[in-house]
Amino acid sequence: MDKISIPIGPQHPLLKEPLSMMVDISGEKVLGGSLRLGYVHRGIERLAQQRTYVQNIHLIERICGICSHVHTTTYCYAVEALLGIEIPPRAQYIRALMCELERIHSHLLWLGILAKHIGLDTIFMHTWHDREMVLDIMEEVSGGRVSHAANQIGGVRFDLDAEHDKMIRKILIKLHSQVEGLLDVIETEPAAMARTKGVAPISPDLIKAYGVVGPVARASGVDVDMRRDAPLPPYDQLEVKVITHKDGDAWARTFVRVEETRVSLNLCETIIREMPRGDVVVRTPRRIPAGEVIIRSEAPRGELFYYLRSDGSDKPARLKVRTPTLAALSLLPVQLSEINVADIPVVLAGVDLCIACADR
Amino acid sequence: MIRSLFNLLVFPGFMFLVLSGLIFEWLDRKFLARFQRRVGPPWYQPLADLIKLFSKEDLLPKNANDLLATLLPLISLSSVLTAGLYVPIAGYTPFSFEGDLIVIIFLMSVPTLAYYLAGIISLGIYSILGGGRSLLQFFAYEIPLLIALSGPAILGGSWSVSSIMESQGRLGPFIIFQPLGFILAIVGLIGKLKRDPFDIPKATSEVVGGSLTEFSGAKLGFWNLVMDIQAVVGIFLLIDLYFGWTKMGYPILSIVIFVIECLILILILSGTSAIFARLRIDQLAGLGWRILVPLALLQIGFVILMGV
Amino acid sequence: MYKINKRFTLLFAVIDAMIKPPETVKYPFASLELPEGFRGAIVFDPDKCIGCGLCVRDCPAEALQINKKSREEYTLLHYPARCAYCGQCEDSCRHGAISHSNKLVGSTTNKDEWVIVLKEEKGEK
């Protein structure tokens, strides 16, 4: 068979967001692929320099539709580090709770999409139904299903009363049994195993060379998790269990993400239990003193890197955001070079692409 | 003359088959939805889809052969309808002759070939890939299906479906003698209908729409109709070959039992599509040759021994 | 999800889904009830507003606009289409003049509904 190149173009059932890929195949074997980003590039770093710190929270939140809260949390911690203030512990715990809830619904969303790509629509419907429960908590608590606008500089914008606590605990218990079920399906479902076991394995030194972070790295045995290595305030008091797997194939990535959902569920329960009393926000000035800061946090897809410099005015002088998907994307063309056509969806889903994050 | 015209156009013919095709699609989507905790579409949804498709604009790629593109769905529709004529429905068979089982099987395979040709002539990358895959898959499920279907023929001693049904009246339903053959026939039917474990030719995530990516409007409407009627005819065939004893007693009871059997089979079909993930083409070929064919041969050997 | 045997979890999940009523609703006919904490359409109380413009300055989407002729004479305009419903104006306003209801904002085609005049202050001459 001669060499054909399939365009997995900006519009394709495989891609939820526009990313242009040219994959050249011969017969069923994939030879390689090239990548083109920039379809959702909004120049957020440039925009951030023309808006005040307060307005930037809502701009930063729109970098990514799925992990918006972790962006605003990292940004607010960066600004608070420049201000040299410490937010009240209750606000730290509420931020951590929202981060963990966001990790759960991001992983559930990803699992549904992977199941849909290998033909298991039932699992897609069931996981997205469970995800609705998490989104209901967030909508009830913060007022927005996806863009929660939960953070402000100096703390959080809402407080959890007893009735919220009860509702969250009830849903978490129900979620626990669902996640158990999902894990069993992935470990035992013969067809799902057949489609993901041993597909596109990544070796640990390939991970290190390409600087891949997050569940993809942990699935190949590289033990890095910013919640434990560079813990932001509440995580130093919380014990985070890092899940790693050694053979790094599509199934290992699935295993790591589902186990992480369970760890996040336990974390949510401990956070709710140990939530300290006290107010949720500290008043902060509008002008931020001059200085530079680097903050790293653990987004659902890996290490999120923020560099913020202020020149004393109420607008940031420079804001650099490096999202985890950008690191994982450089490995994609390499991954594509030794699989066959039917595995492209599994590999693409394995990277858990968030193109809006990568393009900024 | 009028009676055979009535048979041709209304009862086991065009109207009845189209109607039962639509009902099948609705039931299938409803069961699948209920498996996935969804409400599912209203009863008129398949009809609405059909009408919408027929009113839509009918586009084709520039240098695609328009005549062939229109003929292919019509040829497969007519072949599936004629297959439907010969399949006894609740024991009532207006046209039946020695060897109509072979005619039905042949007419049921014509759409698969037409599907491949549709992929080739629409010249799109995805449709050529989809067409190629449908041929690859064709051999994996067709041979076990043929061997499984010939089981009841051997046991019944004839190639005419109605006489097989009569012999089942004497000996009892054939499913008792060859349950394995029934399972293989179900798997073969799923493969023929390109349903979930075997929907590699039209896997949206890999080849977008398969051969039908470039089709739209009335042609696509015909293709969907072909898929539905093929399913209905397949189900009727399996019921007649394996649960054939409905030919006895008063007609009302046999019709009710026939409908129940249909429901059970539809439930099985949508159940398997809810539970199984799509296989890769090499895994499917492996499954076909390493597991399905030996099993079918084993079943046939057993049937021949028992028949003699 | 039943978990009798690890191997057939998906089969039991499907049976379990069959028994329980479906979770989805027939949306256009069944109503969608929003939690009361939901940030929806803007609710404005003209008496509390003193025209300080804090909300206009902090709005990330420039959905609020104030034309100030003098200390007492100003008009406050709101563009529902631009608004991102983030609730920043509610926080920045020190007099609680502006807040969010939990009603969804419908889309509109006639032009004069694109701009809502929240407050027209002529000032006593």
Add this chain to the structure above:
Amino acid sequence: MTPIKLEDLCAEIKTKAGCQCEIYDGVLGDQTISITPDQLKPVIDVIFKTFDYYHLSAITVQQRKDQPDEIEVFYNFWSGSGFSLMLRLPVKSAKLPSIISIIPGADFYEREAAEMFGIEFTGRSETPPLLLPDEWDQGPPFIGEKEKNG
């Protein structure tokens, strides 16, 4: 992986790469060493050999308002704790050696820095734009107006 101490990193670089570097402590939450552009490759070779696990988090580039004719480039690394290399380049002719041969993962970051700040990375076969459209012709968006046409 134990967080590295800045002093012994500097010592390593001095002995192995033979170039001196002074510590720049402006950045909170990160240890920064400022080096000159031509020392970049040898220093990264040293880093590559001394640490078992590290990864290049990002290449942060900025143009300070108070020094408009200079571009500041940070190579931010992570190995148990954060540390970065800082370089200063003239705006007009910003040239940097490319490090894809050592760290293939830096390819996307270099392409982004090249298209956003106009830095030219030597030693690369081609530097296609990463985020900006192919027909973008108004020059690097982050560089101030007067530098671009001045």
